[in-house]
Amino acid sequence: MSTMQLPIARAITQGLRDALRADDHVLLMGEDIGVLGGVFRVTDGLQAEFGAQRVVDTPLAEAAIVGTAVGLCFRGYRPVVEIQFDGFVFPAFNQITTQVAKMHYRTGGRVNMPLVIRIPHGGGIGAVEHHSESPEALFAHTAGLRVVAPSTAQDAYWMTRQAIESEDPIIMLEPKRRYWMKGDVDTERRPELGLHDAAIAREGTDATLLAWGPSVPLALEAAATAAEDGTELEVIDLRSISPLDIDTITASVQRTGRLVIVHEAPVFGGIGGEIAARVTESCFYSLEAPVLRVGGFHTPYPPARMEEAYLPDLDRVLDAVDRVLDA
Amino acid sequence: MSTMQLPIARAITQGLRDALRADDHVLLMGEDIGVLGGVFRVTDGLQAEFGAQRVVDTPLAEAAIVGTAVGLCFRGYRPVVEIQFDGFVFPAFNQITTQVAKMHYRTGGRVNMPLVIRIPHGGGIGAVEHHSESPEALFAHTAGLRVVAPSTAQDAYWMTRQAIESEDPIIMLEPKRRYWMKGDVDTERRPELGLHDAAIAREGTDATLLAWGPSVPLALEAAATAAEDGTELEVIDLRSISPLDIDTITASVQRTGRLVIVHEAPVFGGIGGEIAARVTESCFYSLEAPVLRVGGFHTPYPPARMEEAYLPDLDRVLDAVDRVLDA
Amino acid sequence: MSVFRTTIPAPPQDEPMVQLLAPDGTRTPHDELDPVLAHLTGEDLRGFYRDMVMIRAADLEATALQRQGQLGLWASALGQEGAQIGIGHASRPQDYFVPTYREHGVAWARGIEPMTLLEMFRGISHCGWDPHELRTHPYMIVLGAQTPHAVGYAMGIQRDGAVGTGDVETDTAVLALFGDGTSSEGEVSESFTFAASFQAPVVFYTQNNQWAISVPTSVQSRVPLAQRSRGWGIPSVRVDGNDVLACLAVGRIALDAARAGEGPRFIEALTYRMAAHTTSDDPTRYRPRAEEEEWAAKDPIARLRLHLAQSDEIDEAFTTACDEEGHELAMRLHHHIHAMPDPDPRELFEHVYAEPHPLVAEERAAYDDYLAQFEDEAQDQEGVR
Amino acid sequence: MSVFRTTIPAPPQDEPMVQLLAPDGTRTPHDELDPVLAHLTGEDLRGFYRDMVMIRAADLEATALQRQGQLGLWASALGQEGAQIGIGHASRPQDYFVPTYREHGVAWARGIEPMTLLEMFRGISHCGWDPHELRTHPYMIVLGAQTPHAVGYAMGIQRDGAVGTGDVETDTAVLALFGDGTSSEGEVSESFTFAASFQAPVVFYTQNNQWAISVPTSVQSRVPLAQRSRGWGIPSVRVDGNDVLACLAVGRIALDAARAGEGPRFIEALTYRMAAHTTSDDPTRYRPRAEEEEWAAKDPIARLRLHLAQSDEIDEAFTTACDEEGHELAMRLHHHIHAMPDPDPRELFEHVYAEPHPLVAEERAAYDDYLAQFEDEAQDQEGVR
């Protein structure tokens, strides 16, 4: 009864709705999230249901959206702010990096920042500049932030709930090009996985494919394709970028001996590098090939008619799988 | 005759002075850089020499400092802006990430951004919060920026010159706690090393120690100490964080078989991870131990009386060297 | 009266709006503005009319092209033609323009081909023109990020000595455009600070089209936006943005003041975004149809036509010719865009840096090798067949 | 007169300054402000005098402690005691304060021990107090970053229904403090926008101490800063910041207006930073000695003493007692700080997150192991000896 088929966007809507119902101190803020329901309609209907004091259309200023949310935390609220697109989080970068991340530490643990920053992220939607960014590495490097990226409807619901319940600030990266991908959602049975646990999305033995957010369906597709040729890939849906569930990753790599990491962000300086370094350190003697990374190039996100070449796709992932198996 | 002993800060001053002399379109902008000569006195005397139109005390707003510099590039100028401390670059993060980095690409190569952003960076000066940050990874991940970090007076002079001559935007991280460390500077003979070349600061055979900026003297000290025990460490002064001189690094690691990376920034998500991943990929069969990293912890920069524990020091570097040699 | 002052005339909403052409075409005389417009001939006015018709035609066609999948997105400027053509013609050739993403009329007045604008919306480039050549900044999507660029450019003009010499043919000003919603971004305020502090030759121009996507201007400011800049001592005016003549006149005064070295100015042009925010938007979700109708009655094109008709400066032959020319422009856009090839994906590696870059070179080479595999495979397969 | 308006009275610099106490101690009557101060007794005024003396003593001692190496840095508030004690006492206990890093007088008036302030400057913690308990935000070093927090807190007050009920004992307001230089930061302007838009119960209070390190206020604004907020329709006033009574009165009016639901207010308190920017600064490089002397003659403490002496509310016994108490406070600080142990370095891993975090736990454990090595080594060596 509590299970339904929902697209990811709607699963988040439901997560927000249930959080708003569960706790009077939860409130949503952002540009166009109220009357319009957000440009992706993720907050659709919520202002009508909870009123303009709890679902707030703010003035157009990201630093102040995040900055006022910090102030609301001090007053005991649990704000959930929406950044309209990944590329527009940068005006708020100072607040996120020097305030949100550091406030608990600054106050010696006396003040919590139960703040969620929702960011539709990633490319593949044919958009103009600044609408397809993958800035996760820019947040993960900063201690004090937690960074998560659901890839399924079920996770979208529950990770929204868990993020809002967390006493720490969470950057939630929503896989915008998968917003309308459907999946089963059970809104009643709490999942066993914690907010920061990785999931084995498919078991396999020959190599591990690790991905998050919008790249998980791609990794699964690659595994299905490889299986046709008799190669069994294990797919890890990372779910949490910071902290990393390094135990799940190393356990898998120790079994398979090989790791390919897929993400949309540019490879250079991306979180794939951190994972590769860590895995290599802990699995140095069980790794049979160097960790390979498939991701964006060291270029700005290109105009839409070139984005297919920029984004990891099935061929590029399988090419890396071949290389890691050949090594 | 053209060689003099200068502290790093003064070498930069001289680099700026000579650049201002060489090209009328060079101008300096920032907070307190004019009359005061900057809080570190790096621009000392320059406003008196070149006037307030070329050495500009700006209003107190980092986004506009960088943003107006972008506009000045469009008008044919070569602005050099000073961010007063590393922790205060974040209000300008939007301009740096979405404008400075992307403008050349956005305009299809029609407009250059010969802009230098000077940032005194790193810790170890006993300062209050936000005065000791190492944000290099947050810039290096963004294509379109170049990130450099001199560690000697000679490099401070010439990399300043080269950065200003570059047609691309440069983030120049200045080793603030080494500002008064002296070295020989030859202001006439152009060095052979390009702006983005790494330097072998000390040759060795047993393992490679890689560091940049303020950590280079530490790495050299560690190599000297290790040498007393008969261990010969090769020390690479990275000099350029983006792009990386990966050839110099891999050549060294192929010789020594071992690599320890030292930086002040938190290890998690730091550029050390990128280097480790790349080196492991290209030296998989010559590496005799996993690449180890010594750096800041996954915590905000702590209060000054704890920073000694936070920052890599001789013992922590030698401990990592021991571990990499024992593996 | 309290010691706390607002210096805003009470009630706060009371800000006069400069208007020369009423919606019914009536021309109100104006002591300060009339001399600025005195040089305009009937020919000039008809030219403005034609400009507005042309750009509207291009705009409607672009929306159609988006529906046909030829553009990824289109941000229509429908209804804002008066504000845009007015300020476009207020400038002098040497001036530098710093637009938003909805400045098609301004671009037209500055001589930028509509086709060039479409490149960005089609997704084949981020900017179709040479900013140096056309003295027009790239379209800007990060709201407000362009305003400090405008001020910086103006500071460059000052350093070049191209301000305040008294020669209007060479003294140069910058026009910084931004929307009513964007007025809330901190970078816009910082731009006011820099412009005021350095007395930079820059004119800020807001088309207050009443909406920032679904958010009305009242959320950004409870007092008329024109008043915002006065907190910095920057003189400002509210003008009827659907009145091309008033926009031209106040724009000319402001730009000439800036070029004369009198410092920055701010103009709020009251207008209306008649279409959706972009082709992705659905305005029925947030604004009443009645409001759209109310503004339709204030249309800038109809208004100028009525005015010109009243003074016999225009006849049906001319308006028909304009409409036909607009239609032809639309057809040209249609054909051009359908014939436009997609870029080679390898172009994505170009112009990341102005100078050589080892990582870009390495990734590009690896990508070439990777693509070559498929060509090899394809050849192999052909060999097999 | 041009259509371009500034609404700033000409000449632009002409902004009246509210003053109740002249530098010579003369008290000017004031229709609006006197009733606000009517409840104050001689005892209260002597209390303000004592407050200012105490905080100045603490301040001077902190500078000395920095010179002795006991503090890493000190940001002196010398000369700003009137502006700070005034606004501190303007508040009601339930109000929330959002300070900069130079708010020692405000902190004192709010009951924060000077010793607690020193923690941050000594480098043993980033903030010595509990913001919830003391209803005072941490000192903020990133200029302007605190102002949106203040507005957000005020938005929380609105949601709690603790505004506009008419009960001054529970209706709550927020005080957002920032410096003249900081007024240029975009986040401050965005805070004005949010505060105005939501009519949040927040009072912005700038101590215009004439300098932002080496940069005079004139670089931040060519018109009086008090006028800045009027661009948002936020009522504002310029007050003599060295006049503790005027600061208290305008502060009380503003905070009570905010708590009554009338929306935000802005106060510019004109004062002077008598000392260096911080102990790292050398003001002789940028400002004339004569300016310092000019302002010394307007000293807030001397002014109140003269006033109280004129009305026989104070005698030498009292001022001597205050001085002695100040001296004792200084001594207490001196002893406390010298006795203060350095924190255990392991504390650096604490309070990064409120909830468990595997990476922090891992790094902490590794660090413990690493430290244990040395202990083992030390023990081994002892064993050898």
Ligand SMILES: Cc1ncc(C[n+]2csc(CCOP(=O)(O)OP(=O)(O)O)c2C)c(N)n1
């Ligand atoms: C920094 C930033 N935040 C958010 C957006 C998303 N966005 C695009 S247009 C828009 C509304 C802009 O309104 P306004 O400034 O009034 O200009 P208009 O579209 O009405 O011309 C928003 C929120 C953006 N492009 N940039």
Ligand SMILES: Cc1ncc(C[n+]2csc(CCOP(=O)(O)OP(=O)(O)O)c2C)c(N)n1
């Ligand atoms: C965002 C940011 N930029 C720069 C600095 C460095 N800085 C510290 S204090 C200061 C001057 C502040 O002047 P003002 O706001 O007038 O306050 P005052 O120090 O005079 O009290 C500067 C530039 C900073 N702390 N934060």
Ligand SMILES: [Mg+2]
């Ligand atoms: Mg608008």
Ligand SMILES: [Mg+2]
């Ligand atoms: Mg100041």
